[in-house]
Amino acid sequence: PAAAHAWAPQSAAAAADRAQQRFDAGDTVAATKLARAALIDSPLAADAYRVLAEVALKSGASAAAEARLRIAARLDPRDAATQAWLAAAALREGRLEPALWHLDAILRVHPTFGARLYPQLLALARAPGAAPAYRAVFAAHPPWGGDFFRWACAQPAAADASVQALFAALRALPGALDAADWSAYLDRLIGQQRWLPAYLAWVESLPPAQQRHLDNIFDGDFRYPPGGNGFDWRISYVPGVEIAVVPRAAATGNALQVRFLDQRAPLWGQVAQLLVLAHGRYRVSGQARLHDLQNDRGLQWMLSCADNGRLLGASARLRGNMPWHGFAFDVQVPAQGCGAEWLSLRLAWRIPAEQWADGRAEFTDLRAVRLAAGRY
Structure with missing residues (x-):
């Protein structure tokens, strides 16, 4: 970074990188000066806004830090650290839907972060007002959505309340759950020998034409392709x-x-x-x-x-x-x-x-x- 800075003193990226180094060394004055110089050279330098946010946090100015991180997130939505900080800030303020959108931004770019974020996402499903927030995010068809729901269905019985809350939120959103998601949920209920809830959920998952042909033995004349799950x-x-x-x-x-x-x-x-x-x-x-x-x-x-x-x-x-x-x-x-x-x-x-x-x-x-x- 020092060589790049000497070779291109007006480089916003080099200046922002140098600003981060000075902040890590505890020199907030120099870090601020270098970050501001980077923004003068390039007002779209997200790294510079992140450094200024860190300086603000260190001085206790959390509102100023959040404002700068919001700018950084708009300029570089792929940065997981920024999105995670904003998600945490939203949760502290009781703003669940914005928090979910920030977590969505992380998982879209870094799907392997699911191992760390899925437990938090599942726990949040029980929060007050969670259902409309989850429906809003899942209406955008996040690529991680199915994997997360099926992961949730595989969790131990201690997670039942959260899984039920998540299912209740998503079942009301057309297209939110695909065949694999329904199968995972039915397998959970059947594995717990919760026969009647499993049967009712399976019936709900059927197309209307098949619901009209329910009997003690479903599809005993094999008019439909075997479903392979539930009570099919x-x-x-x-x-x-x-x-x-x-x-x-x-x-x-x-x-x-x-x-x-x-x-x-x-x-x-x-x-x-x-x-x-x-x-x-x-x-x-x-x-x-x-x-x-x-x-x-x-x-x-x-x-x-x-x-x-x-x-x-x-x-x-x-x-x-x-x-x-x-x-x-x-x-x-x-x-x-x-x-x-x-x-x-x-x-x-x-x-x-x-x-x-x-x-x-x-x-x-x-x-x-x-x-x-x-x-x-």
């Missing part, structure tokens, strides 16, 4: 199996097709849906078609309690060949300890040697109908 169908990869939703041959509608590839296939719940059945007795039914389905023990649908894994019932084991034909099994959902249930498709294997399977099966029209008294 979840289909994950299984070696030795191809699983897809396909059009029904010679009939309208779709079916779930499970094609085994003549090898071991550890199918055990990778096709599943979470249900919220009230206490009572139900008949779980559907339509199935089999094409040379070969396995030692067969393929079956099972219903179990999500709270504790307790098995409530299972269909007959399916093997061989069968045209479209109905199947059903009855279950009793207990009043306690079974706030939600997993409906899942499994091969009934007990040891790896029983996993070998070949052929295919198709399913549609899956339902869970509550039985009236006397129909047991």
Whole structure:
């Protein structure tokens, strides 16, 4: 810096840098003189305003310091230190929305600062008047917004109040939460076994057309692509199996097709849906078609309690060949300890040697109908 200053004495950048050096050395008089010289040479020298702000802070003139830092932030919005100071000043004065905008400016330029700033952003979500402030910032679609929300959803239960406040603020803003954000929030509620709030949030996340087709088993005829979260169908990869939703041959509608590839296939719940059945007795039914389905023990649908894994019932084991034909099994959902249930498709294997399977099966029209008294 000294060489640059000697080579270009009118350089505002060199003068501002020299001013910072003098301030760091404790010489506020020289720092002020050099910073002012830099501004004479270039009125847009943000570094010079920052030095003058530091001098003002050291002398106790916080209002003058803030005014100079505001100018510096307008001239150089990428400077994280300036934005952080202004955010802190806004929070001290109870001005939450301006503070959020300053933090937004930092995260847009320095996304890796999220590790330090996300905890503060989450804690602030519970502050009085936070909801409109967060909606204002998120309406600008900050690039860090989704990452922050999903991070928040992964925090321990101690953060529940802040996460709920953040969700309540953002759910009222159209487009603020995308599919990945909803999925993260639903996973949080489901992981905490908060079944009813999770179900209501999942319903809210659905398009209106799908909301009109809610049932005890959602989309049992597979008219929609599996959502993969909440209380929709979840289909994950299984070696030795191809699983897809396909059009029904010679009939309208779709079916779930499970094609085994003549090898071991550890199918055990990778096709599943979470249900919220009230206490009572139900008949779980559907339509199935089999094409040379070969396995030692067969393929079956099972219903179990999500709270504790307790098995409530299972269909007959399916093997061989069968045209479209109905199947059903009855279950009793207990009043306690079974706030939600997993409906899942499994091969009934007990040891790896029983996993070998070949052929295919198709399913549609899956339902869970509550039985009236006397129909047991």
